[in-house]
Amino acid sequence: MAVTLDLDDIQGIIARGYSGLTHARFTVFGMGGPAAGSALLTWLLPRITTADKFSSDTATHVALTATGLRRLGLPERAAAGFSLEFLGGMATPNRSRFLGDTGKSDPDCWGWGAPGGPEVDGLVLLYARSADLLNERHAELMRRLDEVGARDVTVLNTLERLDREPFGFRDGISQPVVEGLPKAVRGQRSVAAGEFVLGYPNGYGQRTDRPLLPRSDDPGRLLPRDPGGSGAADLGRNGTYLVLRQLEQDVEGFWRYIGEATQGPDGSGDPAARAALAAKLVGRWQSGAPLVKAPERDDPSLATDNDFGYHHTDPLGLACPLGAHIRRANPRDSLDPQPGTSASLDVNGLHRLIRRGRSYGPGAGDGPRQATGIYFICLAANLSRQFEFVQHTWLNNPTFNGLYDDTDPVTGSRHDGGGTFTAPARPVRRRYRDLPQFVLIRGGAYFFLPGISALRYLAQLPGPVPSGPRTG
Amino acid sequence: MWGTFPMPYQVGVTIRAEVGADQVPPLRKWLADVARQGLAEPPFDFAHLRGVHFARFYLLEETADLEGKPIPASLVFMSDVDAPLRRHLAELVDVAGDGIDQAFGHCASYPGPGARRRARIGWLRRHQLRASAFYVNTLGRGLDQIRQEARLREVLENHLDQRDWAGRSAAEVRRDLQAYVAGRADLSWAREPPAPPPLPFRIREAVHKVAVPLALLLLSPALLAILPFWIVALRIAELQDRTEIKRPAQPQLDEIEAYEDFGPQNPYAVVGFLKPGRLRLLTTRAVQMATSYGTRHLFTHDSLAGVKTIHFARWVPLDGWRRMTFTSNYDGAVEAYNDDFITEIWWGLNAVFGGAVGYPPTRWLIWGGAKLEQPFKYTLRDHQVPVPAWYTAYPALTADNIENNARIRAGLGGDMSASQAEQWLSLL
Numbered sequence: 001m002a003v004t005l006d007l008d009d010i011q012g013i014i015a016r017g018y019s020g021l022t023h024a025r026f027t028v029f030g031m032g033g034p035a036a037g038s039a040l041l042t043w044l045l046p047r048i049t050t051a052d053k054f055s056s057d058t059a060t061h062v063a064l065t066a067t068g069l070r071r072l073g074l075p076e077r078a079a080a081g082f083s084l085e086f087l088g089g090m091a092t093p094n095r096s097r098f099l100g101d102t103g104k105s106d107p108d109c110w111g112w113g114a115p116g117g118p119e120v121d122g123l124v125l126l127y128a129r130s131a132d133l134l135n136e137r138h139a140e141l142m143r144r145l146d147e148v149g150a151r152d153v154t155v156l157n158t159l160e161r162l163d164r165e166p167f168g169f170r171d172g173i174s175q176p177v178v179e180g181l182p183k184a185v186r187g188q189r190s191v192a193a194g195e196f197v198l199g200y201p202n203g204y205g206q207r208t209d210r211p212l213l214p215r216s217d218d219p220g221r222l223l224p225r226d227p228g229g230s231g232a233a234d235l236g237r238n239g240t241y242l243v244l245r246q247l248e249q250d251v252e253g254f255w256r257y258i259g260e261a262t263q264g265p266d267g268s269g270d271p272a273a274r275a276a277l278a279a280k281l282v283g284r285w286q287s288g289a290p291l292v293k294a295p296e297r298d299d300p301s302l303a304t305d306n307d308f309g310y311h312h313t314d315p316l317g318l319a320c321p322l323g324a325h326i327r328r329a330n331p332r333d334s335l336d337p338q339p340g341t342s343a344s345l346d347v348n349g350l351h352r353l354i355r356r357g358r359s360y361g362p363g364a365g366d367g368p369r370q371a372t373g374i375y376f377i378c379l380a381a382n383l384s385r386q387f388e389f390v391q392h393t394w395l396n397n398p399t400f401n402g403l404y405d406d407t408d409p410v411t412g413s414r415h416d417g418g419g420t421f422t423a424p425a426r427p428v429r430r431r432y433r434d435l436p437q438f439v440l441i442r443g444g445a446y447f448f449l450p451g452i453s454a455l456r457y458l459a460q461l462p463g464p465v466p467s468g469p470r471t472g
Numbered sequence: 473m474w475g476t477f478p479m480p481y482q483v484g485v486t487i488r489a490e491v492g493a494d495q496v497p498p499l500r501k502w503l504a505d506v507a508r509q510g511l512a513e514p515p516f517d518f519a520h521l522r523g524v525h526f527a528r529f530y531l532l533e534e535t536a537d538l539e540g541k542p543i544p545a546s547l548v549f550m551s552d553v554d555a556p557l558r559r560h561l562a563e564l565v566d567v568a569g570d571g572i573d574q575a576f577g578h579c580a581s582y583p584g585p586g587a588r589r590r591a592r593i594g595w596l597r598r599h600q601l602r603a604s605a606f607y608v609n610t611l612g613r614g615l616d617q618i619r620q621e622a623r624l625r626e627v628l629e630n631h632l633d634q635r636d637w638a639g640r641s642a643a644e645v646r647r648d649l650q651a652y653v654a655g656r657a658d659l660s661w662a663r664e665p666p667a668p669p670p671l672p673f674r675i676r677e678a679v680h681k682v683a684v685p686l687a688l689l690l691l692s693p694a695l696l697a698i699l700p701f702w703i704v705a706l707r708i709a710e711l712q713d714r715t716e717i718k719r720p721a722q723p724q725l726d727e728i729e730a731y732e733d734f735g736p737q738n739p740y741a742v743v744g745f746l747k748p749g750r751l752r753l754l755t756t757r758a759v760q761m762a763t764s765y766g767t768r769h770l771f772t773h774d775s776l777a778g779v780k781t782i783h784f785a786r787w788v789p790l791d792g793w794r795r796m797t798f799t800s801n802y803d804g805a806v807e808a809y810n811d812d813f814i815t816e817i818w819w820g821l822n823a824v825f826g827g828a829v830g831y832p833p834t835r836w837l838i839w840g841g842a843k844l845e846q847p848f849k850y851t852l853r854d855h856q857v858p859v860p861a862w863y864t865a866y867p868a869l870t871a872d873n874i875e876n877n878a879r880i881r882a883g884l885g886g887d888m889s890a891s892q893a894e895q896w897l898s899l900l
Contacts, residue, residue: 094729204845399870428637
């Protein structure tokens with residue numbers, strides 16, 4: 001079924017990660033005064049990059065939290081059309097337990113986004129081809145925030161885009177091929193557009209729930225109409241949800257652990273064994289070459305290879321461990337029902353994410369922060385079935401795919417005594433006990449990334465309704 | 473040879489009693505307290521009752537049926553236990569008596585702590601409800617077996633960790649493990665496969681397995697004659713259904729979620745009204761009979777029609793078949809559980825729940841319904857009841873783990889080819 005996406009009404013970050021725009025800065029803001037949000041959106045609107053053809057030196061995107069939408073004056077009946085996870089936010093106690101944001105990753109330890117801290121209303125993503133250009137755009141944004149009475153809650157500086165994440169592995173290789181986007185190739189297995197863009201059929205052939213407004217709420221006819229035929233004004237169409245999480249990576253701890261686990265009896269280091277164990281944890285070599293295709297040694301010619309399954313070539317995980325990071329984040333054909341078949345791939349397709357994260361670390365900015373990590377960004381139309389499912393049921397699940405006590409060896413949270421990593425081998429598997437936690441959560445929020453029409457609609461809202469019930 | 477003692481089969485116990493309106497607030501508070509303390513320790517001490525796999529208490533709030541007749545609040549106790557039932561009911565009073573007194577002390581009809589043992593056991597027995605269908609992941613796998621096999625796996629894993637096995641063949645490693653187990657008196661049971669359930673039980677089940685199809689065969693002329701009329705009538709009823717799907721409210725969700733996702737397993741409980749009319753009732757009862765037959769004879773090992781994450785499940789009609797509660801003890805999160813329903817057993821869900829008020833519209837009994845992802849997930853969540861007081865005997869083990877442990881034990885004995893030995897070793 002061919003789907004035509006309204007590319008000029010969709011924010012471009014859904015379609016592309018701007019690999020050519022090597023500089024990026026993310027500004028988390030609060031709206032402050034009542035008119036600030038509206039004024040800010042009005043100013044941003046002409047600057048937003050759409051998913052249509054792109055050839056610029058900069059890109060700008062804006063996304064809003066549930067509180068931001070309310071501050072703009074979105075009536076409660078419209079707000080109630082958003083997903084419950086979005087409305088409730090990322091940092092409620094139940095949600096934190098579910099996502100594994102406990103212990104040192106508890107929102108109490110977050111730098112931003114936690115309850116009690118400055119309220120997060122929105123997010124501006126700026127991308128540019130050069131540092132100067134980025135600084136220029138950023139200064140412009142800061143001036144504007146100031147003028148309208150909004151404020152930056154935090155400014156997230158990223159490292160100049162490299163293909164490596166801070167542990168040293170090529171990242172972002174496997175992205176879903178989205179039906180209807182320019183990158184979709186005929187004949188290649190693609191994921192339904194509705195998995196990533198609201199208002200289109202999703203993996204179940206249905207349109208994911210989204211805010212639909214009575215026509216009377218849109219007298220100016222700014223919004224597209226519900227393609228389902230209800231006649232409602234579709235505030236969700238061409239938008240999606242954006243998850244931003246600050247993942248702090250203990251790079252030194254990671255390599256220290258790998259070094260200790262592979263050192264010889266005399267304490268000597270073994271670079272080959274180090275590279276091999278690290279690759280087992282990740283499922284790819286540092287170059288990016290997947291273990292299922294390069295089981296013995298790194299093969300840079302396979303660096304961006306993404307054309308493989310697990311069940312037929314490596315059912316037991318002898319090459320790529322069952323618990324390896326990439327085999328959990330995207331198990332491909334390895335899980336029920338009927339591993340190795342298209343039935344398995346179909347179910348896998350219900351839990352995909354478009355990832356748009358960027359690294360940070362020393363040198364990224366002039367702030368006091370010396371830590372290293374990723375500003376993890378993913379896009380999905382259904383937070384519960386996509387992002388939260390992957391986080392809980394695949395990455396952080398100690399019993400994933402028949403395992404017993406193995407959370408994701410790279411990103412997983414661990415209980416107090418550390419975790420286990422199992423590397424299947426002949427004749428006997430190798431078990432690594434007391435695996436430390438290498439990644440901590442330092443901040444995060446759920447955002448709605450509206451379509452362009454929806455932004456235009458939101459920008460002209462009258463500001464917050466003075467009273468009335470608030471949920472979440 | 474089989475071990476000396478037959479392994480028990482499993483039974484589901486459901487006890488329900490009315491709670492007066494004045495007792496509901498203290499009961500709620502009591503349940504919240506129990507939620508914090510758990511049921512493993514005194515006064516319940518379920519860890520010391522024999523053969524308790526899972527147990528729970530939950531409150532069904534006061535409501536009114538579809539005709540507006542009030543249904544008072546009630547407290548439900550459920551356990552999934554190894555037979556015999558008689559022993560379990562006695563131990564509920566003898567071992568968990570203080571806790572049971574506290575719980576059902578909120579019910580006016582309960583004889584109370586001062587009453588004699590027999591009176592209290594008799595009360596529990598009289599307040600039992602019959603499940604219309606009861607599912608156990610693997611029939612005959614008792615609590616002791618699950619715990620023993622988990623222990624066996626741990627011992628073998630630790631033994632494997634002690635040495636470098638490089639250069640050894642899988643068959644050699646397996647021989648080493650066999651010798652190791654043989655040398656440990658505490659693992660002597662592992663050298664033999666588990667015994668099946670007792671012979672009388674097996675005979676009864678075998679007879680039932682044959683008798684039901686036989687009876688259906690005898691009745692088939694009549695049934696086939698009725699079938700077209702029933703199908704058409706059901707379809708008409710389906711078309712007349714006016715289904716209103718309600719998304720659960722946040723406070724309601726908060727309460728349910730507060731008791732979920734503390735470990736790999738979760739308790740599940742939904743309750744709902746059945747659509748009015750004889751046709752719907754007959755349909756639901758027939759589907760329940762089919763479900764019961766399926767869970768007793770067809771889905772007796774490792775999977776409920778493809779879903780491998782359920783330890784125990786049951787359907788219990790309430791209030792004279794005006795309502796039904798479905799409960800289970802399952803692995804993973806509710807989102808994954810619901811997705812399994814949609815992708816694997818949508819047809820079964822539709823047949824079973826299509827007769828319930830608020831379920832997304834079905835077509836011809838098994839189509840539609842669960843296939844409507846969002847309405848289906850909303851309505852299940854909206855009909856979910858919090859389970860504050862919950863006990864699991866093996867909180868860290870998924871059904872998948874338990875099955876894997878059983879296979880490890882099963883592969884300890886007998887001859888194996890080199891590749892079979894390799895496969896077996898991959899279980900560890």
